[in-house]
Amino acid sequence: MLKIEPRGYESKFWRYASPVLALLLTGATSGLIFAAMGRPPGLTVYTFLIAPLLQQDGFEALVVKAAPLIMMGVGLSLAYRANVWNIGTDGQFTLGAICGGGMALAFPDAPAWAIFPAMIVAGAIGGMLNGGLVAWLRIRFNANEILTSLMFAYITQYLLVYLVTGPWRDPQGFGFPQTALFSDDALAPKLIEDTNVHIGVVLAPLIAIALWFMLEKTLLGYQFRVLGQATRAARFAGFSENRLVWIAMLISGGLAGLAGMLEATGTLGQLTTTLSPGYGFTAIIVAFLGRLNPLGVIPAGLLLALTYLGGDAAQINLGLPNAVTGIFQGILLFYLLGCDILLLNRFRWASTQAPTRAKAAQ
Numbered sequence: 001m002l003k004i005e006p007r008g009y010e011s012k013f014w015r016y017a018s019p020v021l022a023l024l025l026t027g028a029t030s031g032l033i034f035a036a037m038g039r040p041p042g043l044t045v046y047t048f049l050i051a052p053l054l055q056q057d058g059f060e061a062l063v064v065k066a067a068p069l070i071m072m073g074v075g076l077s078l079a080y081r082a083n084v085w086n087i088g089t090d091g092q093f094t095l096g097a098i099c100g101g102g103m104a105l106a107f108p109d110a111p112a113w114a115i116f117p118a119m120i121v122a123g124a125i126g127g128m129l130n131g132g133l134v135a136w137l138r139i140r141f142n143a144n145e146i147l148t149s150l151m152f153a154y155i156t157q158y159l160l161v162y163l164v165t166g167p168w169r170d171p172q173g174f175g176f177p178q179t180a181l182f183s184d185d186a187l188a189p190k191l192i193e194d195t196n197v198h199i200g201v202v203l204a205p206l207i208a209i210a211l212w213f214m215l216e217k218t219l220l221g222y223q224f225r226v227l228g229q230a231t232r233a234a235r236f237a238g239f240s241e242n243r244l245v246w247i248a249m250l251i252s253g254g255l256a257g258l259a260g261m262l263e264a265t266g267t268l269g270q271l272t273t274t275l276s277p278g279y280g281f282t283a284i285i286v287a288f289l290g291r292l293n294p295l296g297v298i299p300a301g302l303l304l305a306l307t308y309l310g311g312d313a314a315q316i317n318l319g320l321p322n323a324v325t326g327i328f329q330g331i332l333l334f335y336l337l338g339c340d341i342l343l344l345n346r347f348r349w350a351s352t353q354a355p356t357r358a359k360a361a362q
Contacts, residue, residue, distance in 0.1 A: 001349070001350045002347055002348075002349060002350075003347070003348050003349075003350045004341070004345050004346070004347060004348075005345065005346060005348055006344060006345055007344055007345060007346055009344075010343050010344055011342065011343055011344075011346075014339075014342040014343050015291060015343060016291070017342075018336070018339040018340055018342055018343065019289050019291070019300075019336060019339075021335075021339050021342075022289075022332060022335035022336040022338075022339045023303075023332070023335075025335045025339070026328065026331045026332045026335050027045060027049075029331050029335075030044075030045060030048070030327075030328055030331060031044070031045055033327065034320075037320070039318055039320065043318075044314060044318060044320070047310065047313050047314050047317055047318055048307070048310035048311070048313065048314050048324075048328070049306060049307075049310055051310070051313050051317075052306060052309035052310050052312075052313050053306070057195070058309070060192065060195050060196070060197050061196075061309055062302060062305055062306060062309060063197065063201045063302075063305075064196045064197060064198070064200075064201060064266075064267060065305035065306075065308050065309060066201075066204070066301040066302045066304075066305035067198075067200040067201050067203070067204040067259070067262065067301075068093070068200070068204075068259035068260070068262065068263050068279050068283075069279060069282060069283050069286050069301040069304055069305055070204040070205065070207075070208060070286070070297055070298055070301035070302075071200070071203070071204050071207060071255045071256070071258060071259040071262075072089045072093065072252075072255060072256045072259050072279065072280060072283035072286070073283045073286035073287045073290060073297040073300065073301055074204075074207055074208045074211050074255060074287075074294045074297050075089070075211075075251055075252030075253070075254070075255035075256060076089060076252055076283055076284060076286075076287040077211075077287045077290060077292040077293060077294055077296075077297055078211055078215065078224065078248055078251055078252060078294070079248040079249065079251075079252040080228075080287060080288075080292050081215065081224050081225060081228045081292050082224040082225075082227045082228045082244055082245070082248045083227065083228045083231065084135075084145060084244075084245050084248040084249060084252075085145055085146045085149075086131065086134065086145060086149050086248075086249060086252050086253070087145075087146050087149050087150045087153075087281075087284065088130070088134065088148075088149030088150050088151070088152050088153040088280065089149075089153075089252065089253075089256040089279075089280035089281075089283055089284075090153045090156075090157075090256075090276055090278065090279065090280025090281055091130055091149070091152045091153030091154070091155065091156035091157065091280065092126075092127035092130040092131055092153075092156075092252075092253040092256035092257050092260070092280070093127070093256045093257065093259055093260035093263070093275075093276055093279055093280050094153075094156045094157055094159075094160050094260055094275060094276060095126040095127060095129065095130045095156045095159075095257060095260070096123035096124065096126040096127040096256060096257020096258060096259065096260035096261045097123065097126075097160075097257075097260035097261055097263060097264040097271060097275055097276075098126060098156075098159065098160055098163065098260075098271065099122040099123055099125060099126030099257070099261070100119040100120070100122050100123035100126070100257075100260070100261030100264060100265065101119075101179065101182070101261070101264045101265070101270070101271045102122070102168075103115065103118055103119045103122045103186075104119060104182040104183065104186035104265065105168060105179060105180065105182070108182075108183045108186075109183070110183075110185065110186075111185055112184075112185035112186075115183075115185055115186050116185070116186060116187075116188070116189070116265075119186060119261055119265065120258065120261065122261070123257045123258050123260060123261025123262070124254040124255075124257050124258045124261075125254075125257070126257045126260075126261075127253040127254045127255065127256045127257020127258065127260065128250045128253045128254040128257060129253075130152055130156065130253050130256075130257070131149075131249035131250055131252055131253020131254070131256075132246070132249060132250055132253065133148075133152065134148050134149045134152065134249055134253075135245050135246045135248075135249035135250070138245060139242045139245060139246070145249070153280065160271065160273060160275065161177070161273050163179075163271070164177045164178055164179055164271050164272060164273055165177045165273075168271065170270075177272065177273045178270055178271065178272045178273075179270045179271040179272075180270065181269050181270050182264075182265060182269050182270060186265060187265050187266065187269060188200060188262050188265040188266030190266075196266065196267050198262065198265075198266030198267070199262070199266070200259070200262035200263075200266055203258075203262070204298075204301070205298055207255065208294040208295060208297055208298050209294070209295070211251075211294040212293065212294040212295045215294065220247070223239045223244055224244060224248070226239060227239060227241060227244050256280065256283075259279070260275070260276070263275065263276070263279075277308065278326070282304050282329060284333075285300075285304060285329055285332060285333045285336070286300045286301050286304050287300075288333070288336055288337070289303065289304070289332070289336060304329065307325050307328050307329055308325055310325070310328075311324050311325030311328070
């Protein structure tokens with residue numbers, strides 16, 4: 001009989017092996033699902049995870065997709081390490097894009113040296129406003145940040161829909177729900193000409209490194225770690241829980257807002273109702289797959305970005321529905337959380353034989 005028994009400590013091996021096992025199980029389960037849909041499992045998994053990288057511009061598309069996921073995943077890893085459960089980064093992403101894009105639309109003739117830094121500040125502030133409101137509700141009214149942050153994500157999405165179908169709609173856009181194109185000076189600087197590889201591709205890993213240093217090498221990072229592992233001990237040590245909640249939400253919200261601004265100015269060049277294909281929710285998987293370590297978020301962001309490219313390839317080449325991307329990501333999160341049971345527990349075979357007469361007599 002297979003039993004689960006506590007280890008009494010956290011396994012260092014399974015801390016890093018658990019994501020690998022989750023990926024293998026996800027691949028196997030996805031193959032079975034593809035087979036049930038009448039598609040060759042091997043070919044489908046190949047199309048989903050490998051073929052996008054073999055395209056001429058595959059790597060460029062991958063890093064562009066990964067940049068916002070890494071930025072948001074880094075912010076979430078910081079918040080989750082402190083037990084601050086920000087689930088609404090999709091809303092913070094959208095509000096950052098709205099604030100940054102609004103600056104571009106308000107000052108179409110401003111020079112690049114003035115408008116783009118202002119848009120960066122506006123995008124970050126937009127995300128911080130969203131995150132700060134969630135922090136205030138938790139601290140002032142003890143409101144659950146899971147619910148409030150998720151609620152604001154939907155509110156912000158409807159705000160975007162209102163703006164691009166109403167006051168900000170492009171009068172020359174033939175009725176499509178979109179704003180006018182941003183001026184060239186308001187676009188994110190390109191690192192490679194004639195591609196979408198913009199400055200956010202470099203900023204994302206630099207931000208991850210900076211947050212890792214803060215978490216691991218500074219007093220503030222130590223306070224975050226203690227708060228996440230032992231709240232009572234943090235209070236006994238004199239750490240301000242409210243202060244850390246504020247900082248966690250402002251940083252994670254600000255990074256999501258910055259990611260949204262860069263997505264709007266670096267990839268799309270305007271605001272549309274389809275600004276985010278669910279990046280904020282995917283970033284949650286990125287954070288956990290990276291083991292809530294800002295450096296681990298970098299490869300995790302690249303992997304989840306690959307699922308978006310693979311979903312598009314599977315839709316075009318194999319006729320699979322676009323929902324296959326969400327299915328794959330959902331299965332991955334399921335197995336990732338399930339495999340984490342091995343961190344603090346082990347499986348053991350227990351004998352089910354009846355006790356002998358001698359043992360029974362004792």
